[in-house]
Each structure stands twice: as C-alpha cells, then as structure tokens.
Amino acid sequence: MIRVLLADDQALVRGALAALLGLEGDLDVVAEVGRGDEVLDAARSSNAEVCLLDIEMPGLDGIEVAGKLARELPDVRSLIVTTFGRPGYLRSALEAGASGFVVKDTPATELAEAVRRVRRGERVVDPALAAESIAGGNNPLTDRERDVLRAALDGVPVAAIASAVHLSQGTVRNYLSSAIGKTGTTTRVEAARRAQQNGWI
Structure with a gap:
C-alpha cells in the first residue's frame, strides 16, 4: 500500500480526492490537512510516502511545502495537484523539489497512476503544461x-x-x-x- 497525505484548504476537494483514491486497491489516504504549515507534522506522524499538495493554502503554499519536504523528509515525495496550471508554478514547484505537477481536472485513474509513479521515484508532469513552460521560458523577474x-x-x-x-x-x-x-x-x-x-x- 502507498501511504498518501492530502493537503488542500477546501474540505470538499480533499473529501473527493480521498474518495477517488480510496477506490484504488494499492493507495491508502492516511492523513488530510487544510493548511500548508500542517503538512510536515502530519507527514511525520502518518508515515506518509506521497503528499498531494494544492498550491494556494493558508500557512504555507504548496510550492513552499514541497521545498520543506525535500529538505526535511527527503524520502517523502510531493505531487502538486492544483487548479492553477501556470507554467511558472510548474517550474517553481519542480525547482523546489516536487516530484510531479498535475491539474485537478486530471482523470482519477491518471491521478492514481501519477501517485504510483512519483512513489517509484519518477517525475510526473502534465504534458500540456510542460510544453507551455518550455515555450514560456524562465521567469524574467528579479x-x-x-x-x-x-x-x-x-x-x-x-x-x-x-x-x-x-x-x-x-x-x-x-x-x-x-x-x-x-x-x-x-x-x-x-x-x-x-x-x-x-x-x-
């Protein structure tokens, strides 16, 4: 079983994700939090292996959380699951240490497979966003x-x-x-x- 933590400030979204992932025989949602600054403690106490992170959350945003996980719990993978499919966010998330980046309208079976692949150490990125990110170039702002x-x-x-x-x-x-x-x-x-x-x- 892959132990999954869900972090999203919208309870309805968290519940829907938990229900969808719970249908998969090899995924176990072991923790749910509504704030970014709750993720590390919850990941430690639940022994989560993959954390699904929204970007816009109170406390810390998902990109900041991905960075903290990479530094403090390097065996725990993070997968950004967001409504905000922006190329700059994708680049920032991967640079921070996230293992993957998908948008919330990803079909449930694809999301479950993304969790599995991230757990195996692979990098998973929404293909359309990846193309957009390459076309858009680096962030030009200081x-x-x-x-x-x-x-x-x-x-x-x-x-x-x-x-x-x-x-x-x-x-x-x-x-x-x-x-x-x-x-x-x-x-x-x-x-x-x-x-x-x-x-x-």
Whole structure:
C-alpha cells in the first residue's frame, strides 16, 4: 500500500480526492490537512510516502511545502495537484523539489497512476503544461520585482507599495518600470496580472 497525505484548504476537494483514491486497491489516504504549515507534522506522524499538495493554502503554499519536504523528509515525495496550471508554478514547484505537477481536472485513474509513479521515484508532469513552460521560458523577474508586483496587484498607489515592501517610492517606480518592460505591458496592474497568470509571482 502507498501511504498518501492530502493537503488542500477546501474540505470538499480533499473529501473527493480521498474518495477517488480510496477506490484504488494499492493507495491508502492516511492523513488530510487544510493548511500548508500542517503538512510536515502530519507527514511525520502518518508515515506518509506521497503528499498531494494544492498550491494556494493558508500557512504555507504548496510550492513552499514541497521545498520543506525535500529538505526535511527527503524520502517523502510531493505531487502538486492544483487548479492553477501556470507554467511558472510548474517550474517553481519542480525547482523546489516536487516530484510531479498535475491539474485537478486530471482523470482519477491518471491521478492514481501519477501517485504510483512519483512513489517509484519518477517525475510526473502534465504534458500540456510542460510544453507551455518550455515555450514560456524562465521567469524574467528579479526577487525584488516580484515583491513589488505582488504589492501592486490590487492597484494601490506607489506610496502604499513602497510602504509594503520597505523601499523608497523612487526605487519602487524603477522596479515597476523594469517589470512592465519585461512583461510587455503598459501599467503596473497589467504587469502584476501578467506575472500572476504566468505563475511568476
């Protein structure tokens, strides 16, 4: 039996995944959590072998959790299962240490097979996303540009962004200008949204 942990902040999704995977004779859902910062403790106490992680969760996001698992519990594999099939997320997840990345509309039999393959040490990636990721290239934004764009997502004034990221307004304007150029957009809100759509922030 492969011992599986499910981490998703939506109880309905967790329940559906547990029910689907429970139909497989060789998969055993041994733990379910709703927060990213609960995964490591739950993985340890349940002796989970594969953790299915959503990306957007309170506490820690799935990519951060995959990184922690890779560092602290290297024998435990992580498989990102998300609604957010963005090429930048795929790249970030694999770089963090995730063994696989699939979207939530993956058929149940394919998801079960992905769990088996990840447990065997294989890497499993949604083929369409992989192609998109290669076509899209690397994230062109620096860490600081990403910080500034995250703060700009809601369309707040430059002063509010500067306060949020602890930089001067002039420095924020420089980062925004650079990010707008790199994303091929014309405003800071467009740049932030383009970066979010690509999974760069």
